[in-house]
Amino acid sequence: MSIVENIPLWMRTIYRLLGVVQFSYKTPTSFSRCIPRIYCIPVFILYGYCCYSYYSIKFMLRNTIVQKVDFIISSVGVLSTTTSLLLFGLRSSKLKLLLLTLDKLKSHSLHEIRQKNYLKNISLVIILLHVLLSLIFPTVFIREVYYFMPVTVGLFDHLFLNEILESVRAEFAIINEELSRHALFTRIITITADGTIQQQSKKEIDFTLRRVEEVILRHCDLVSLVFNINKLFSITTVASMITWFVYVTDIIYYFLQTTAGSKLSLQDWIFISTNASLFFLWLPIMVRMYSRVQKEANETSAFVHDLWNGCSKTEDKDRKIYHLELVSLRLLNNKLYLTANSFFYLDETFCHTMVAAVATYVIILFQF
Numbered sequence: 370m371s372i373v374e375n376i377p378l379w380m381r382t383i384y385r386l387l388g389v390v391q392f393s394y395k396t397p398t399s400f401s402r403c404i405p406r407i408y409c410i411p412v413f414i415l416y417g418y419c420c421y422s423y424y425s426i427k428f429m430l431r432n433t434i435v436q437k438v439d440f441i442i443s444s445v446g447v448l449s450t451t452t453s454l455l456l457f458g459l460r461s462s463k464l465k466l467l468l469l470t471l472d473k474l475k476s477h478s479l480h481e482i483r484q485k486n487y488l489k490n491i492s493l494v495i496i497l498l499h500v501l502l503s504l505i506f507p508t509v510f511i512r513e514v515y516y517f518m519p520v521t522v523g524l525f526d527h528l529f530l531n532e533i534l535e536s537v538r539a540e541f542a543i544i545n546e547e548l549s550r551h552a553l554f555t556r557i558i559t560i561t562a563d564g565t566i567q568q569q570s571k572k573e574i575d576f577t578l579r580r581v582e583e584v585i586l587r588h589c590d591l592v593s594l595v596f597n598i599n600k601l602f603s604i605t606t607v608a609s610m611i612t613w614f615v616y617v618t619d620i621i622y623y624f625l626q627t628t629a630g631s632k633l634s635l636q637d638w639i640f641i642s643t644n645a646s647l648f649f650l651w652l653p654i655m656v657r658m659y660s661r662v663q664k665e666a667n668e669t670s671a672f673v674h675d676l677w678n679g680c681s682k683t684e685d686k687d688r689k690i691y692h693l694e695l696v697s698l699r700l701l702n703n704k705l706y707l708t709a710n711s712f713f714y715l716d717e718t719f720c721h722t723m724v725a726a727v728a729t730y731v732i733i734l735f736q737f
Contacts, residue, residue: 371472372536380528386412387522388454389529391461406458413454419514420447446519449612453522453605460601467598471536474590476543486535488657489528492650496521499643506636513640520616520644523609524651530602531658537595541665544588548581548672585700588669592705595662603710606655610709610723617648617727622734652720659707659715666705 373381373394384390388409393402503513624641707715713722 371475372468372533375536376532383525384529385409387525388413388457389522389526391458392465405461409454416450416514416518419511419518422511423515445615446516446612449608450519450522452608453526456605457526464598464601467594467601468533471533471594474587474594475536475540476587486531486654488650488654489531492524492528492647492654495643495647495650496524499640499647502639502643509636509640516616516644519612520647520651523605523612524647524654526602526605526609527651527655527658530598531654533598534595534658534662537591537598538662538665540591541588541662541669544584545665545669545672548584548669582696585696588666589699589703592666592703595666595705595707599707603708606709606715607712609655613648613651614723614727616644618730618734620644620648621727621731625731625735652723656715656717656720660717663705663707663716670701670704 373390376384381390385405385408388406391406391409393405499513499517503510503517620641624645627637709715713719
């Protein structure tokens with residue numbers, strides 16, 4: 370699997386430890402199928418211990434409305450993490466088959482279109498900083514593992530999906546670049562001033578038409594593949610966004626409530642800052658990866674209009690041209706619009722909706 374092989378070893382190790390990737394990279398045997406599923410057990414045993422310890426403490430401290438709300442909201446993270454871990458195991462076999470299918474559909478270009486993801490790099494630095502701070506302040510280690518594990522699992526799940534979607538986006542970019550460079554849609558039929566078709570060799574026209582058809586069909590196969598991959602990540606995305614919403618609401622409410630009544634310690638300031646920074650990076654990372662692949666995929670259909678404009682100016686059409694128009698219709702009707710299990714569209718508007726929802730609920734909480 371070229372996608373997994375291109376991921377740095379340390380990132381693959383993190384995916385393994387968090388249970389995001391639970392399939393074998395190579396041809397599996399009866400033994401190797403089980404090994405990838407047990408890498409995450411020690412991490413989640415630690416998480417379970419921290420949850421038990423944290424609940425034992427919090428159960429005795431649920432006196433004020435703030436503590437009760439905090440207890441209920443933080444429990445959402447445990448439910449989200451448990452749901453994600455179960456779904457990681459259930460989807461692993463199907464995801465591996467889809468990644469193998471993607472390898473077959475790739476153009477195997479000599480260069481791969483990749484750009485630096487600064488949001489991803491910054492979020493990884495913040496996670497590393499947060500882990501180091503948790504080790505420096507051992508008194509808050511249990512609390513931070515309890516709060517931070519759901520965020521880490523959800524974020525790395527989206528980072529792995531980002532690797533997949535970036536690879537698919539590179540394929541869409543190669544398709545668009547090829548169509549643009551050779552002007553395949555506009556140079557198939559070149560119209561002269563008197564409306565007649567400029568003479569081209571029959572062999573050249575046949576090759577061009579065949580190549581355009583291959584590109585369009587490959588584009589449609591990639592769109593179908595993205596839909597299937599997105600289905601495997603839809604429920605975990607919904608769970609992650611619920612976690613994001615309740616955690617951001619909780620941290621903003623806690624920050625405003627504590628700063629209004631008392632002064633925060635330096636330690637609290639540090640952990641609140643790192644948590645808030647990671648939350649406000651997570652949502653743009655998710656929205657950005659979905660928006661980029663949708664935009665790149667849907668740009669291809671613009672070339673169809675050039676083809677039809679050229680075809681409409683001539684009466685000398687043969688069966689190949691009509692066939693190409695029918696194939697192009699499939700491209701126009703196969704737009705890429707991704708949703709999270711049909712709950713919401715995964716684009717820039719979702720980011721605005723989430724920010725507005727957090728602001729609304731923080732105001733509501735302050736009424737109590």
